[in-house]
Amino acid sequence: MSLTDNKPTTGWFNSDRRRLLIQEYGIFLAFLLLSVILSLSNEYFLTAGNISNVLLQTSINGVLAIGMTFVILTRGIDLSVGSVVALAGIVSASFVTTSATAGIAGAPYPAAVALLVGIGVGLACGAIVGFIVSRFAVPAFVATLGMLSAARGMTLIYGGGKPVPALIPEFRWIGTGNILGVPMPVVILAVVFIVSWWVLTRTRFGRYIYAVGGNPHAAITSGINVTRIRFAVYGISGSLAGLAGMMLSARTGSALPQAGIAYELDAIAAVVIGGTSLSGGVGRVTGTLIGALIIGVMNNGLDLMGIQSYYQQVLKGALIVGAVMLDQKRNQGL
Numbered sequence: 001m002s003l004t005d006n007k008p009t010t011g012w013f014n015s016d017r018r019r020l021l022i023q024e025y026g027i028f029l030a031f032l033l034l035s036v037i038l039s040l041s042n043e044y045f046l047t048a049g050n051i052s053n054v055l056l057q058t059s060i061n062g063v064l065a066i067g068m069t070f071v072i073l074t075r076g077i078d079l080s081v082g083s084v085v086a087l088a089g090i091v092s093a094s095f096v097t098t099s100a101t102a103g104i105a106g107a108p109y110p111a112a113v114a115l116l117v118g119i120g121v122g123l124a125c126g127a128i129v130g131f132i133v134s135r136f137a138v139p140a141f142v143a144t145l146g147m148l149s150a151a152r153g154m155t156l157i158y159g160g161g162k163p164v165p166a167l168i169p170e171f172r173w174i175g176t177g178n179i180l181g182v183p184m185p186v187v188i189l190a191v192v193f194i195v196s197w198w199v200l201t202r203t204r205f206g207r208y209i210y211a212v213g214g215n216p217h218a219a220i221t222s223g224i225n226v227t228r229i230r231f232a233v234y235g236i237s238g239s240l241a242g243l244a245g246m247m248l249s250a251r252t253g254s255a256l257p258q259a260g261i262a263y264e265l266d267a268i269a270a271v272v273i274g275g276t277s278l279s280g281g282v283g284r285v286t287g288t289l290i291g292a293l294i295i296g297v298m299n300n301g302l303d304l305m306g307i308q309s310y311y312q313q314v315l316k317g318a319l320i321v322g323a324v325m326l327d328q329k330r331n332q333g334l
Contacts, residue, residue: 027275027290034294038301045304052183056251058296059185060085060244062289064263065270066196067240069288070233072271073200074213075280076133076140078234081241081267083151084125085260089245090155092118093164093255096171102164111170118246119239125151126238130231148264155257165254175250185247192240196285209233214281269316270295272323279327294319 039045064081071078092114097103125147132143177184200206211219212229219226244263249255274291276283298319299312 027273027287027294031290031294031297034297034301038297038304042301042304045301050300050304054293054296054300055186055189056183057300058292059183059189060247060251061263061266061270061295062189062292063192063240063244063247064267065274065288065292066192066285067237068264068267068271069196069274069276069283069285070200070209070236071140072213072268072276072278073209073280073283074230074233075216075278076230076233077144077268077278078126078129078237079141079144079264080125080129080147080151081237081244082260082263082265083148083155084122084238084241085245085248085263086255086257087125087151087155087158087245088118088121088242089249089259090159090164090255090257091121092242092246093167093171093249094159096168097164098166098168099164102159102162102166108168111168111173114171115174115246119242122238122240122242122245123235124238126235126241127231129238130234133234134227134230159255159257161257163254163256164249167249167253167255171246172250172253175247175252185251188243188247192243193285193289200285205229205232210281212280266292266295266316269320272327273319275323275327277327278324 035045044050064085068078068081094102094104095107095109095114095117096111098108129140129143129147132138133140174184174188179187200209208219208224208229211222211224212226216226219229245255245260248259270291271283271288272278272291273294274283274287274289276288295316298315299309302309302312302315
């Protein structure tokens, strides 16, 4: 053994420091690099109108992905969010439609009633899944796959397979309005992000989520109620899916029974690309937000370049697989 073997590695460019920097800031660098490439490829990419469009396109997936982050941090998964988007959207819309055939008795109600109903529908779906997963130890994949089918079926039953049109302007404002020039869906995403960041980084509940995902057996030994934490994160995911469903209905002006198809894939993609580990216990909502923006920017850039949407699906799949491969390599190196 040489005398240099025991010397500490110093400097900004040793391998350990580079690895830590890439893990910490790699997602931000990837987002900046993608933005630079697209801005050089198309002159319209950095225009104010297009940036606003990207943020609007990202807002719904961002809200879903943040809810998904809570679940994946506990080693879970939620495949039902797309169907919950449709169910919450169509149920809440039936309270604020002026259509005599699509509304419930007494409709239209105040927009606040519809908001409470939509979030309540999402919360109920999440609570059912959380109860099944936490109390009966059913794999999250199976429980949420069942809810995916059940919620889609309930959507078709409730609406008779027809859209709910003619939503009142007060409800549509959450999808088409703005505050100081900032589109309302972007404002909602910002609020959800700030609250979620605070919960995960500044509260005991957030620390418990990381503990449950990192080592559930050690969490139980430490006195953490793992069952309650797992139940809660699915409730959060379902509630945010309900909110996203109303944002979508408000933006389009009607609630469609086929809304939300494959939305769960975009949400999972944003979380994984953002650096949250499928093994649980590692990840941040900041990364999730950047992951959602990467997907939104990528889709927008390909649209501007006239590339068919089919290629977007291929690239998205490649990004997911690549992110998971990097996560596995990181875990093996620990």
